[in-house]
Amino acid sequence: MIVELGHYALIxxxxxxxVQTVVPLVGAHKGWAEWMAAANPMATAQFVLVAFAFxxxxxxxxxSDFSVQLVVNHSHTLKPMIYKISGVWGNHEGSLLLWVxxxxxxxxxxxxxxxxxxxxxxxxxxxVQSSIAAAFMAFTIFTSNPFERTAFAPFDGxxxxxxxQDPGLAFxxxxxxxGYVGLSMAFSFAVAxxxxxxxxxxxxxxxxxxxxxxxxxLTLGIALGxxxxxxxxxxxxxxxxxxxxxxxxxxxxxxxxxxxxxIVVEKRETLKAWxxxxxxxxxxxSLLGTFIVRSGLLTSVHAFATDPDRGIWLLAIFAGFMSVxxxxxxxxxxxxEAKGVFATISRETALVxxxxxxxxxxxVVFVGTMWPLVAEMVFGxxxxxxxxxxxxxxxPFFVALAIILPVGAVLSWKRGNVWKAARGMWGIGVLALxxxxxxxxxxxxxxxxxxxxxxxxxxxxxxxxxDLWMRSGRGAITGRLRRMARxxxxxxxxxxxxxxxxxxxxxxxxxxxxxxxxIRVAREGQSxxxxxxxxxxxxxxxxxxxxxxxxxxxxxxxxxxxHVADLRPERRIYPAAxxxxxxxxIDYGFTRDVxxxxxxxxxxxxxxxxxxxxxxxxxxxxxxxxxxxxxxxxLSDRRYRIAAxxxxxxxxxxxxxxxxx
Amino acid sequence: xxxxxxxxxxxxxxxxxxxxxxAFPAQAVQPDEILDDPSLEARARALSANLxxxxxQNESIDESNADLARDMRLVVRERLVAGDSDEAVMxxxxxxxxxxxxxxxxxxxxxxxxxxxxxxxxxxxxxxAIAAIRRRGADAxxxxxxxxxxxxxxxxxx
Numbered sequence: 001m002i003v004e005l006g007h008y009a010l011i012x013x014x015x016x017x018x019v020q021t022v023v024p025l026v027g028a029h030k031g032w033a034e035w036m037a038a039a040n041p042m043a044t045a046q047f048v049l050v051a052f053a054f055x056x057x058x059x060x061x062x063x064s065d066f067s068v069q070l071v072v073n074h075s076h077t078l079k080p081m082i083y084k085i086s087g088v089w090g091n092h093e094g095s096l097l098l099w100v101x102x103x104x105x106x107x108x109x110x111x112x113x114x115x116x117x118x119x120x121x122x123x124x125x126x127x128v129q130s131s132i133a134a135a136f137m138a139f140t141i142f143t144s145n146p147f148e149r150t151a152f153a154p155f156d157g158x159x160x161x162x163x164x165q166d167p168g169l170a171f172x173x174x175x176x177x178x179g180y181v182g183l184s185m186a187f188s189f190a191v192a193x194x195x196x197x198x199x200x201x202x203x204x205x206x207x208x209x210x211x212x213x214x215x216x217x218l219t220l221g222i223a224l225g226x227x228x229x230x231x232x233x234x235x236x237x238x239x240x241x242x243x244x245x246x247x248x249x250x251x252x253x254x255x256x257x258x259x260x261x262x263i264v265v266e267k268r269e270t271l272k273a274w275x276x277x278x279x280x281x282x283x284x285x286s287l288l289g290t291f292i293v294r295s296g297l298l299t300s301v302h303a304f305a306t307d308p309d310r311g312i313w314l315l316a317i318f319a320g321f322m323s324v325x326x327x328x329x330x331x332x333x334x335x336x337e338a339k340g341v342f343a344t345i346s347r348e349t350a351l352v353x354x355x356x357x358x359x360x361x362x363x364v365v366f367v368g369t370m371w372p373l374v375a376e377m378v379f380g381x382x383x384x385x386x387x388x389x390x391x392x393x394x395x396p397f398f399v400a401l402a403i404i405l406p407v408g409a410v411l412s413w414k415r416g417n418v419w420k421a422a423r424g425m426w427g428i429g430v431l432a433l434x435x436x437x438x439x440x441x442x443x444x445x446x447x448x449x450x451x452x453x454x455x456x457x458x459x460x461x462x463x464x465x466x467d468l469w470m471r472s473g474r475g476a477i478t479g480r481l482r483r484m485a486r487x488x489x490x491x492x493x494x495x496x497x498x499x500x501x502x503x504x505x506x507x508x509x510x511x512x513x514x515x516x517x518x519i520r521v522a523r524e525g526q527s528x529x530x531x532x533x534x535x536x537x538x539x540x541x542x543x544x545x546x547x548x549x550x551x552x553x554x555x556x557x558x559x560x561x562x563h564v565a566d567l568r569p570e571r572r573i574y575p576a577a578x579x580x581x582x583x584x585x586i587d588y589g590f591t592r593d594v595x596x597x598x599x600x601x602x603x604x605x606x607x608x609x610x611x612x613x614x615x616x617x618x619x620x621x622x623x624x625x626x627x628x629x630x631x632x633x634x635l636s637d638r639r640y641r642i643a644a645x646x647x648x649x650x651x652x653x654x655x656x657x658x659x660x661x
Numbered sequence: 662x663x664x665x666x667x668x669x670x671x672x673x674x675x676x677x678x679x680x681x682x683x684a685f686p687a688q689a690v691q692p693d694e695i696l697d698d699p700s701l702e703a704r705a706r707a708l709s710a711n712l713x714x715x716x717x718q719n720e721s722i723d724e725s726n727a728d729l730a731r732d733m734r735l736v737v738r739e740r741l742v743a744g745d746s747d748e749a750v751m752x753x754x755x756x757x758x759x760x761x762x763x764x765x766x767x768x769x770x771x772x773x774x775x776x777x778x779x780x781x782x783x784x785x786x787x788x789x790a791i792a793a794i795r796r797r798g799a800d801a802x803x804x805x806x807x808x809x810x811x812x813x814x815x816x817x818x819x
Contacts, residue, residue, distance in 0.1 A: 237724065241719075349794055356783070356786040356790050364782065371766070375772070381770070383761055385775070386719065388711055388765035389776075393776070393779045521693075599691070
């Protein structure tokens with residue numbers, strides 16, 4: 001019964017979404033206040049109804065209601081509760097419902113907190129947002145109904161894909177969806193502004209927090225996915241340039257560009273048309289990502305629910321929204337005239353350069369991802385585009401970004417001076433190069449990768465600190481430190497996120513440059529040396545888990561006779577799904593991870609055992625977290641906490657209020 | 662997920678369902694594959710990372726667990742032991758499995774579009790940005806007229 005109510009609530013929400021698409025847009029066009037105001041309660045109602053529908057589906061999973069087809073396909077009574085819940089979105093239908101839930105949540109937020117927006121803009125934003133929600137609700141209801149019952153309820157389910165039964169993956173999809181869908185908000189604001197024909201600083205101040213929130217979620221989602229790959233796939237890779245990964249990376253790159261260009265709109269009222277275009281493209285690429293993941297168009301390790309019919313729907317949604325938005329942009333984009341002027345050397349220019357590099361790197365990933373398809377369909381060449389291409393084509397853009405970042409970040413707005421800005425940076429640059437050279441001399445042979453990562457990492461991290469330091473004025477150190485602590489949170493957020501990027505670059509380069517691998521047959525009780533460590537395979541035992549059986553290796557790691565860690569690499573088999581998984585044994589450390597996986601039993605006795613020593617692996621996740629934390633800090637800045645759009649504030653230098661108001 | 666289930670069902674129907682313990686896929690590079698000569702082995706690993714496992718989804722044979730990937734790794738090592746150069750090994754694999762095995766697509770024919778896309782887009786982007794910035798610099802606000810100046814003075818006095 002609850003399941004039927006959930007189904008009904010979803011249909012009701014769909015009906016409201018259709019009305020909410022039309023009424024506020026007409027109201028805003030005609031200037032009818034009641035029609036515009038009607039959007040607010042409708043947005044709330046949509047969210048409440050979809051939340052109920054989602055709750056109903058969750059209920060079916062939690063109670064293992066095997067009369068629901070989706071629960072049969074993706075759950076099992078023996079599964080731990082957390083995975084029963086994560087099973088709700090660990091499949092195509094349920095994840096779509098989660099997608100719709102976040103869409104309506106963001107729409108409702110614009111209704112709840114948007115009172116200080118111009119009434120017509122708010123009405124249009126809600127209308128556009130609702131049209132997206134309506135499209136996805138229709139898709140869910142007509143092609144991917146999660147509430148479908150089955151005629152004969154089985155005694156037990158077929159279990160969730162064991163690879164998904166993992167804390168990392170339980171929360172990876174919701175974060176990504178919050179990110180993708182957060183970009184829908186930027187899209188709605190962009191389209192609403194195009195309809196409105198006007199953009200001002202207040203618009204930028206509104207779009208930026210949404211983009212920041214979306215970006216934080218995307219960053220966390222991607223980092224979680226990458227971390228999961230690291231410990232779960234059994235050989236410690238963290239990025240594979242798989243189409244599905246690219247589908248999340250491309251929106252991230254565009255969101256990063258967008259949140260930088262939105263600053264320019266907010267502070268300087270220029271780059272408006274470009275920012276609107278970025279907002280449209282950012283959401284466009286997240287729609288395209290969804291399409292890639294679910295259509296089976298591109299083969300991928302984690303493409304799920306691949307079904308051409310559904311692909312057509314998603315392609316139609318993507319093409320519909322993008323063509324309308326881009327046509328609107330072509331017609332109205334030119335009308336978004338810029339107010340602020342800036343010299344060639346200025347913070348604005350630095351941010352334009354940042355945008356060019358990010359957007360082009362995003363397009364390059366896109367071209368590489370789609371190329372096999374294009375080459376086969378248009379040119380009849382069956383080929384692959386893999387990591388070697390992406391590493392070669394993508395990396396230079398991030399190297400360039402890292403090089404210009406510290407100087408660009410301290411350039412003055414409007415008119416800057418590179419030499420003045422770089423004055424505080426010379427020391428850091430020289431230090432970074434010196435340490436890099438030292439590292440290069442000390443490492444025996446090997447590639448330039450690690451030394452370059454060291455140089456860039458130091459340059460970016462210390463550059464971010466120097467940015468804060470330079471903003472603390474002059475005088476005694478204690479005074480400067482006190483002033484530094486009082487700097488706006490946006491400044492701290494900027495420095496934290498930038499430093500996080502430096503840490504990530506450092507970690508990737510040193511991990512790839514310096515990791516070592518050992519593959520061997522080890523008998524129980526046998527010891528061997530790997531780097532500075534001695535590893536001993538004590539024994540291999542069968543262990544029974546809640547819904548799996550495990551072959552567990554007991555490995556002791558010592559260094560110079562001192563005990564370091566006991567590792568438990570596992571090979572699990574989940575009988576319900578009939579699928580094996582590997583669980584690596586990892587000793588996380590500040591300067592290195594010791595990573596062990598258990599392989600096959602060998603014919604002559606013993607087990608295949610792989611061990612890896614990965615320097616600075618944890619720094620990769622720490623750096624990603626720093627980036628997300630920087631976003632959160634920036635999001636909590638005073639100017640967003642006080643009513644967005646209100647003019648009272650910390651920036652007396654802001655341009656005069658626009659006369660058009 | 663579905664495809665996996667479907668594949669599993671088909672496997673069961675065909676009587677290929679493996680006994681539970683035997684169902685583990687072989688794991689990437691096996692100890693018995695490793696060549697005694699470390700320099701040859703290093704070359705084999707480098708080549709493997711650039712070859713696609715043809716039955717897998719976007720995995721190189723170096724990281725794949727599939728049986729076919731193992732066979733392909735062994736072929737690579739066989740050719741290296743036989744004294745082939747790196748290029749010869751890659752050519753051998755392409756002759757055998759098609760261009761599809763190359764994870765780094767060849768830089769010829771239409772693939773030039775792919776490889777040149779980055780630099781070309783960058784040049785376009787930079788050109789566009791420079792043009793826009795120049796234009797913006799050009800239409801800097803005109804100096805105030807006499808009338809405006811007088812009005813400004815008035816305002817300042819207030």
